[in-house]
Amino acid sequence: MDSLALRILAKHSGASAVEPGEIVYARVDKVMINDVTGPMALSVLADAGAEDLVNPDKVEVHVVMDHYSPPHNWDSANAHRRLRDFSRKYGCVLHDVGSGVAHQLLAEGIVKPGDLVVGADSHTLTYGALSSFATGIGSSEAAYAMAAGELWFKAPEPLYVEVRGRFHTGVTGKDLALHLLKVLGPVGALYRSVEFVGNGLRHVNMPDRLTVANMMVEAGAKTAIFPYDDVIEYWLRMHGVLPERMWRELTLDPGRPADIEVDLSELEPLIAEPPMPTRVRHVTDLEGTEVDLVFVGSCTNGRYEDMVALARVLKGRKVRARLIVIPASVRVLKQMVSEGVLNTLLEAGAVIGVPGCGPCFGAHMGVAGNSEVVVSTVNRNFPGRAGPPTAKVYLASPYTAAAAALTGRITDPRPLLAEHEWVCL
Amino acid sequence: MGVSVMRVRGYALIVGNDVDTDTIIPARYLHRSEPEWLGEHVFDDAPGIKGRLNTTPKPVAIVAGDGFGYGSSREHAVVALKAAGVAVVVAKSFHRIFYRNAINNGLPVVEADLVEVRDCELVLVDLAGGTITASSGCTRRIKPIPPQILEILECGGLKEVLRKLASEHHRT
Structure with missing residues (x-):
């Protein structure tokens, strides 16, 4: 066995x-x-x-x-x-x-x-x-x-x-x-x-x-x-x-x-379109889709390394979409403070929430409005997972979420990272 | 509830594939767990299902495709269905936590593909005999439910098993 x-x-x-x-x-x-x-x-x-x-x-x-x-x-x-x-x-x-x-x-x-x-x-x-x-x-x-x-x-x-x-x-x-x-x-x-x-x-x-x-x-x-x-x-x-x-x-x-x-080495940035996490597309197929709200956090992607990925894209830049960031634990939040990641995200225009599930399950703490488009690092995009059933949730990595926050559209994060390659946090 | 769960009947409500637990009971209702509250809000965000549920005679037999009960572990989904008059769910396949929650609340759940059945047809599920029969004549053999699971269902749910465990513990 x-x-x-x-x-x-x-x-x-x-x-x-x-x-x-x-x-x-x-x-x-x-x-x-x-x-x-x-x-x-x-x-x-x-x-x-x-x-x-x-x-x-x-x-x-x-x-x-x-x-x-x-x-x-x-x-x-x-x-x-x-x-x-x-x-x-x-x-x-x-x-x-x-x-x-x-x-x-x-x-x-x-x-x-x-x-x-x-x-x-x-x-x-x-x-x-x-x-x-x-x-x-x-x-x-x-x-x-x-x-x-x-x-x-x-x-x-x-x-x-x-x-x-x-x-x-x-x-x-x-x-x-x-x-x-x-x-x-x-x-x-x-x-x-x-x-x-x-x-x-x-x-x-x-x-x-x-x-x-x-x-x-x-x-x-x-x-x-x-x-x-x-x-x-x-x-x-x-x-x-x-x-x-x-x-x-x-x-x-x-x-x-x-x-x-x-x-x-054959994987590319992927994104799951609503209404199911298994409806997966290449980010490049959906590039240009307008985004209202970005959420980075949850038990799927609320760890310190996820916050660093977000900060790598946003360092010295300003977000165009609303960005809500919720660390998955106090330990993660403390590390964000001590390493300067929190400040980088605040400077970029992020809203920081209390460690926990946040809006991930669609009940409170940053849900979207009717028909709004959300790019989120969470795990589910069923109707109602971002608030009203008409809101659309796209599931993606912290890099892809960061790129969407920055440009206000679904965007391949790789060119943005290449420009920023030598930036230290 | 006793042995009655071994033979259940309901009027069919057809719901398709991948019905998730957010669709059954949206997250915004989960801060309360009274059956009346959950039953009132069952399928609130799926008006196509809710409308037919309201007009289907009770008790209801939900007839689903693959992956019924997708997603969250919320036992509220089973409580909501029961409170809304659902007596049995027949699906081609179930997601495992929903399946366990249903058994643990004494709601029979049966794996079968009833693709020919239509809305409001009367469906009879005979767990003892291992058959399903619909009023249009469609019949299916059911894969036997393991005895350990059947025992929980026959007790009326896991709470009753726990009650026995507690009373044995308190006697000794």
């Missing part, structure tokens, strides 16, 4: 091996709930009389206020109050308003390689970038996992992606994610574990891997896992985690046949 997902699942279910399609009960290491899905999980626990089964000795529970951060009305403020009270009473780890997006916070030294993590948020797959089995669940299941410390899983069939080559300047992990979604379509990885192999991986940094793992759910994947290597180890050390020797076993046979092969 090779698949990392099956190996991690077997280890957590006490079996020597599990086969794809088999249903197993497995112990979970961490459960995450947020301020959209969490209140419903707490109601399930209360109705079932199971609240007092939740305790940190059984399973680590993370409660993250990220979707309504800060709360936008009385209902969300009261939901926060309830989540805070519960966290204190039952020993959950609370990430309060302004801390950041769950999928950044848990990647900053909380999730470890080999972990089995469930989160009541579909983008929980993100942590697969850290060689963990991470998958999204609903609120009832989160309640069950919090109380029981285990959950049922249907063991997924692996889908192997071989990566070789390296990105050209201006092409990023977001373009790799969009390329894979174009190849797979909306159900191409349904119930599958997408696992990455190949010598090109050494050129794919952790922020890019987190972006790719994050978006595999748009093809229906159950989980998306990168094998353990020096890139992951370095990231973990940077976030205060001492590597364990057993993590070195979380690798894949490099010679195995792959279902999809990607040469990173």
Whole structure:
């Protein structure tokens, strides 16, 4: 058995091996709930009389206020109050308003390689970038996992992606994610574990891997896992985690046949047009489309490196489209301050928001108006994801988003970067 | 709910491929989770579906193509459908979190391609017998639902399983 997902699942279910399609009960290491899905999980626990089964000795529970951060009305403020009270009473780890997006916070030294993590948020797959089995669940299941410390899983069939080559300047992990979604379509990885192999991986940094793992759910994947290597180890050390020797076993046979092969050097800047993340085009095909609003942030692209990409294009220039920037965590924001990135973006005309999900899910904090066009670094562009259903959301990398902000149109970022090649931040 | 979920019926509402959970219940309603609130706002941004849902006799059987329940993990989508009178969803394929949320709320979800079925046709889903029959005569065999999943559905949802777990825990 090779698949990392099956190996991690077997280890957590006490079996020597599990086969794809088999249903197993497995112990979970961490459960995450947020301020959209969490209140419903707490109601399930209360109705079932199971609240007092939740305790940190059984399973680590993370409660993250990220979707309504800060709360936008009385209902969300009261939901926060309830989540805070519960966290204190039952020993959950609370990430309060302004801390950041769950999928950044848990990647900053909380999730470890080999972990089995469930989160009541579909983008929980993100942590697969850290060689963990991470998958999204609903609120009832989160309640069950919090109380029981285990959950049922249907063991997924692996889908192997071989990566070789390296990105050209201006092409990023977001373009790799969009390329894979174009190849797979909306159900191409349904119930599958997408696992990455190949010598090109050494050129794919952790922020890019987190972006790719994050978006595999748009093809229906159950989980998306990168094998353990020096890139992951370095990231973990940077976030205060001492590597364990057993993590070195979380690798894949490099010679195995792959279902999809990607040469990173052949990728160009890509963009997903509404209404689906799998409707992927070349940026050059849509050049000139007028843009009203640009959003850079979210669990897909709100990391420090994304902010540097944005600043590389905008340094010393002024934006034409409205630009909203939301760091994915306080740590990212602090680094933006200390490295001068924040000032570069403010000088260029960016509006900076509170670390969290921001307008990504379409409810508040920077949504668009009727029929407005948005270029966004987020993961979904269904109708209603930017506010009114007539607003159009295009999904792209931070470079492409920066170029759109600068020119007010969909623009290939590569010529803009070439002009700026020697500018230091 | 008991064994009644093993045989469910509903009047067909045809919805096509890739129906996402933002379409089922838009994000701007998620700060509340009462079934009445969610049911009132189901498909608010998809007037073509909402209009037909309102005129379809209840209970409703949603008949979908590939990838029903695409996107967000919001269990609100299942609660909203149930509150709006949906008794069963039949789709060619489901996105996995929606599928699990439906089972966990006692809403039967069945994989089958009912391409010939039309709006408002009566659809009978017999999970025990493993068949679907529509009033126009279209019939399908259903892939059997694994026993572990059927058990949750028969209990009336995962909350009931959790209730049993809690009462066992409190007894010991």
